[in-house]
Amino acid sequence: MAALTPISRKPLSVVLPTVAIAGGFLGMFVGAGQDNVLLGIVIGAALMAGLAWLYINVLDNERVARWITILGLAAIGFFFAGITGLIVGLLAGWFFAFFIFWLYEGRYRQKLLPYMTAGQVLWHYTFRVICGAIFVFLITPILVVLPLSFNAQDFFTFTPEMLRLDPEGYSLKHYRDFFTNNEWQRSFKNSLIIAPIATVISVTLGTLAAIGLSQSHVPGRRAIMGILISPMIVPLIISATGMFFFYSDIGRFLEGTLGMNKNFVGYVKVVLAHAVLGIPFVIITVTATLVGFDQSLTRAAANMGAGPVRTFFKIQMPLILPGVISGGLFAFITSFDEVVVVLFVGSASQKTLPWQMFTGLREQISPTILAVATILVVISIALLTTVELLRRRSERLRGLTPA
Amino acid sequence: MTDATQSGPMLAADGTPLKKSLARSLRRRKLRALALIAPLLLFVLLSFVIPIVSMLFRSVENGIVSQTLPLTVVELQNWDAESGELPDEALYAAFAKDMVAAIDAKEHTKLGSRLNYEQTGMSSMFRQSGRKIKRLDPEADAPFKEKLIEIHDGWGDVNIWRVIKTHAVPITNGYFLNAVDMQRTPEGAQAQPEDKRILIKLFGRTLFMSLIITGSCILLAYPISYLLANLPMRVSNMLMILVLLPFWTSLLVRTSAWKVMLQQQGVINETLVWLGFVADDARLVIINNQFGTIIAMTHILLPFMILPMYSVMQTIPPTYTRAAKSMGATNWTTFWRIYFPQSIPGIGAGSILVFILAIGYYITPEIVGGTKGVFISNRIAYHISSSLNWGLAAALGTILLAVVLLLYWCYDKIVGIDNVKLG
Numbered sequence: 001m002a003a004l005t006p007i008s009r010k011p012l013s014v015v016l017p018t019v020a021i022a023g024g025f026l027g028m029f030v031g032a033g034q035d036n037v038l039l040g041i042v043i044g045a046a047l048m049a050g051l052a053w054l055y056i057n058v059l060d061n062e063r064v065a066r067w068i069t070i071l072g073l074a075a076i077g078f079f080f081a082g083i084t085g086l087i088v089g090l091l092a093g094w095f096f097a098f099f100i101f102w103l104y105e106g107r108y109r110q111k112l113l114p115y116m117t118a119g120q121v122l123w124h125y126t127f128r129v130i131c132g133a134i135f136v137f138l139i140t141p142i143l144v145v146l147p148l149s150f151n152a153q154d155f156f157t158f159t160p161e162m163l164r165l166d167p168e169g170y171s172l173k174h175y176r177d178f179f180t181n182n183e184w185q186r187s188f189k190n191s192l193i194i195a196p197i198a199t200v201i202s203v204t205l206g207t208l209a210a211i212g213l214s215q216s217h218v219p220g221r222r223a224i225m226g227i228l229i230s231p232m233i234v235p236l237i238i239s240a241t242g243m244f245f246f247y248s249d250i251g252r253f254l255e256g257t258l259g260m261n262k263n264f265v266g267y268v269k270v271v272l273a274h275a276v277l278g279i280p281f282v283i284i285t286v287t288a289t290l291v292g293f294d295q296s297l298t299r300a301a302a303n304m305g306a307g308p309v310r311t312f313f314k315i316q317m318p319l320i321l322p323g324v325i326s327g328g329l330f331a332f333i334t335s336f337d338e339v340v341v342v343l344f345v346g347s348a349s350q351k352t353l354p355w356q357m358f359t360g361l362r363e364q365i366s367p368t369i370l371a372v373a374t375i376l377v378v379i380s381i382a383l384l385t386t387v388e389l390l391r392r393r394s395e396r397l398r399g400l401t402p403a
Numbered sequence: 404m405t406d407a408t409q410s411g412p413m414l415a416a417d418g419t420p421l422k423k424s425l426a427r428s429l430r431r432r433k434l435r436a437l438a439l440i441a442p443l444l445l446f447v448l449l450s451f452v453i454p455i456v457s458m459l460f461r462s463v464e465n466g467i468v469s470q471t472l473p474l475t476v477v478e479l480q481n482w483d484a485e486s487g488e489l490p491d492e493a494l495y496a497a498f499a500k501d502m503v504a505a506i507d508a509k510e511h512t513k514l515g516s517r518l519n520y521e522q523t524g525m526s527s528m529f530r531q532s533g534r535k536i537k538r539l540d541p542e543a544d545a546p547f548k549e550k551l552i553e554i555h556d557g558w559g560d561v562n563i564w565r566v567i568k569t570h571a572v573p574i575t576n577g578y579f580l581n582a583v584d585m586q587r588t589p590e591g592a593q594a595q596p597e598d599k600r601i602l603i604k605l606f607g608r609t610l611f612m613s614l615i616i617t618g619s620c621i622l623l624a625y626p627i628s629y630l631l632a633n634l635p636m637r638v639s640n641m642l643m644i645l646v647l648l649p650f651w652t653s654l655l656v657r658t659s660a661w662k663v664m665l666q667q668q669g670v671i672n673e674t675l676v677w678l679g680f681v682a683d684d685a686r687l688v689i690i691n692n693q694f695g696t697i698i699a700m701t702h703i704l705l706p707f708m709i710l711p712m713y714s715v716m717q718t719i720p721p722t723y724t725r726a727a728k729s730m731g732a733t734n735w736t737t738f739w740r741i742y743f744p745q746s747i748p749g750i751g752a753g754s755i756l757v758f759i760l761a762i763g764y765y766i767t768p769e770i771v772g773g774t775k776g777v778f779i780s781n782r783i784a785y786h787i788s789s790s791l792n793w794g795l796a797a798a799l800g801t802i803l804l805a806v807v808l809l810l811y812w813c814y815d816k817i818v819g820i821d822n823v824k825l826g
Contacts, residue, residue: 028678029678032677032678032679033677035679037678037679120734123734127626127630128630130626131626131627131630134623134626134627135627135642135645137623137702138645138646138649138702138705139645139648139649140664141649141657141660141661141663141664141702142648142649142652142656142657142660144660144663144664144670145656145659145660145663148663155668156662156663156666156668156669157663157666157668157669157670157673158670158673205442205443205446206443208439208440208442208443209439209440209442209443209444211439212435212436212437212438212439212440213436213440215432215435215436216432217429217432217433217436218433218436218437218440219433219437222815224440224444226811226815227444227447227448227452228443228444228447230447230451230452230811231447231451233759233807233808233811234455234763234804234807235762235763235764235765235780235803235804235807236763236765236780237763237765237780237783237784237800237803238455238458238763238783238800238803238804238807239451239455241458241783241787241796241797241800242451242454242455242456242457242458243450243451243454244787245454245457245458245461245793246450246453246454246457246458247454272450273450275446276446276447276450276451279443279447333651333653336653337653337654337655339654339655339766340765340766340784344787344788354653354654354655357655357659358655358766358770361655361658361659361662361770362769362770365662369659370659370663373653373655373656373659373660376652376653376655376656377652377653377656380648380651380652380653381648381651383651384644384647384648384651387651388647
């Protein structure tokens with residue numbers, strides 16, 4: 001429907017100034033590279049406005065104009081800044097070739113409602129730009145870390161070699177450091193021991209409790225729910241303080257009275273503490289899955305002679321499995337990412353990866369942190385994908401329309 | 404039907420009255436549900452709720468003075484702290500006896516550091532005189548008054564005895580008074596000296612910065628959620644990844660990313676210098692201060708605002724705004740009178756969640772906050788791990804917890820904890 005909006009060509013008095021502003025913006029960056037911002041703005045604005053005028057009045061062939069812009073700007077970019085400039089030039093050329101004709105032909109109205117006023121159209125696109133800026137704010141810090149982790153220098157910033165895309169400027173040495181340094185390896189191993197065990201505990205107990213909570217007629221349901229969710233709400237520093245006193249007493253008891261190994265007791269303490277922190281996430285996701293669970297299925301199973309245990313494993317479990325797994329992933333990431341509690345409850349031999357990163361950030365800043373950060377980002381992308389796939393599967397299983 | 408009512412109560416298959424049989428099966432179901440919940444509930448109660456409650460108890464517990472100096476505390480009851488005169492010989496004798504016992508058990512330095520929170524210098528006084536008092540004999544060496552004053556001038560100071568008497572109670576409000584920049588004195592609660600009043604300011608700063616963070620989260624999350632809720636599902640799911648990726652990324656990764664961005668030699672400063680907006684020798688100071696904390700925490704907490712807002716905005720029917728427009732409302736009126744009021748529940752839910760999370764934050768302020776941008780949590784951590792003033796840490800924690808629980812209660816009333824959604 002919206003595509004039927006008639007479009008018409010716009011006068012040059014609208015197109016040229018707009019293109020000039022955009023050109024000036026690009027010129028500013030080129031100018032900054034040559035130490036003369038003002039001149040860059042003027043030249044950029046003039047060049048782009050000139051090109052637009054030329055395309056519209058003289059050339060009048062969009063395909064040719066597009067190639068001229070892309071190749072021309074790429075050549076200029078290569079002349080000023082080598083390979084990096086070439087890439088920037090290609091992107092800028094593609095944008096301007098699109099932008100000039102988008103404005104001139106009035107294509108920007110094509111997908112909008114026909115009765116919108118000029119002000120409304122302007123606001124529509126301004127709003128998109130604002131949202132784009134917020135998305136950039138959200139994602140930039142994470143994207144900046146990735147290339148910096150390949151830095152050949154021990155700096156936390158982009159070196160000129162890196163900006164020139166010179167292979168000399170990049171290296172894997174921070175990754176090598178991560179995989180060979182004992183401190184990092186030990187903390188990584190600790191994280192891989194603690195997080196899965198804590199996850200298993202919170203998923204087992206959490207799923208059982210969520211099934212109990214989802215049944216009708218549970219007395220004090222609200223209060224129980226409040227208590228079970230509270231580890232997520234209470235500030236971590238307070239939980240950590242409370243657990244610090246509690247677990248040092250428990251630890252003394254286990255080591256002194258029962259004569260257990262000190263190292264083992266340390267792990268037990270951290271695992272139990274992390275299990276508590278993961279529970280709210282399991283409860284929330286599993287209860288959410290159980291809301292759509294058809295109770296008549298269990299009744300049908302019971303009707304056909306299955307005991308409660310068999311019903312649970314054959315009927316209920318497969319259906320709520322996606323919720324359980326994504327709850328488990330939340331619990332895993334909570335434990336895997338947790339610093340405060342392990343800092344208070346654990347001792348040096350239970351040092352986890354986040355703890356090592358935290359001390360690294362506070363004391364001596366080593367770029368190995370950025371390599372670790374990149375690895376963690378890759379892990380979180382994998383987890384995010386899994387959760388998303390599971391959510392869709394769960395919705396399909398429950399017969400909802402997949403989003 | 405009529406037959407059954409006439410011949411008494413309705414019976415189940417096994418002959419018991421149906422009502423009774425139903426009640427029994429209901430009770431059994433309740434018990435089964437509770438049995439499923441019980442292990443987890445016990446686990447959480449034991450390893451989470453009880454530790455926190457017992458930590459809270461530490462904020463008023465003060466047994467150390469009366470346990471270490473039991474006889475002295477009894478004698479102190481008879482001494483009039485207002486008289487301005489030193490206590491009599493009986494008290495000094497009791498004190499010497501207590502101290503000798505305490506030194507044997509190596510308890511006197513602990514008492515010294517406890518009293519040092521109230522009166523600077525008492526820790527070293529206990530340590531120094533401890534070495535000499537050890538040699539006294541509680542029976543033979545009487546009288547003690549002169550001897551003790553000779554060992555350390557402090558024992559001849561009325562003020563010292565007044566401090567000991569003030570803090571001899573087993574349950575004290577002293578830590579709470581300290582937590583709000585007051586102190587317990589013989590004359591009752593009084594304000595701390597001007598230069599020691601930092602905690603009220605810190606509480607104020609924590610609240611103020613959390614409010615700013617919540618506010619900027621609302622400002623940034625609103626347009627995004629609106630866009631996501633109004634785009635076609637396929638596009639908005641793609642864009643949602645940009646929101647969820649930071650949400651799933653490790654907190655420390657994001658914090659270190661902000662450290663990289665905000666440093667003096669960081670990405671933002673380098674870009675600004677390169678563009679010529681900022682002179683090379685006048686780089687912006689945007690880390691290790693309040694600005695650094697606010698910007699990094701806004702970024703970290705933004706997904707917690709977007710997700711609830713988005714789920715509320717998704718349910719607002721677009722027909723309402725169209726109806727308003729068809730009746731002649733301008734864009735602004737449509738938004739302000741029709742759309743915005745319906746989105747308020749989302750704003751409320753997100754704001755409380757972000758505020759609760761912000762007020763107790765520790766890691767990010769610690770790394771990017773410097774000294775000016777830290778929160779009350781950092782002070783609590785300092786008292787737990789560095790100054791070892793656990794009572795004060797517990798009192799600060801109790802106040803913080805009270806604020807958070809109040810907000811949690813509001814959240815439960817407004818949104819309901821069952822409705823919390825993740826991802």
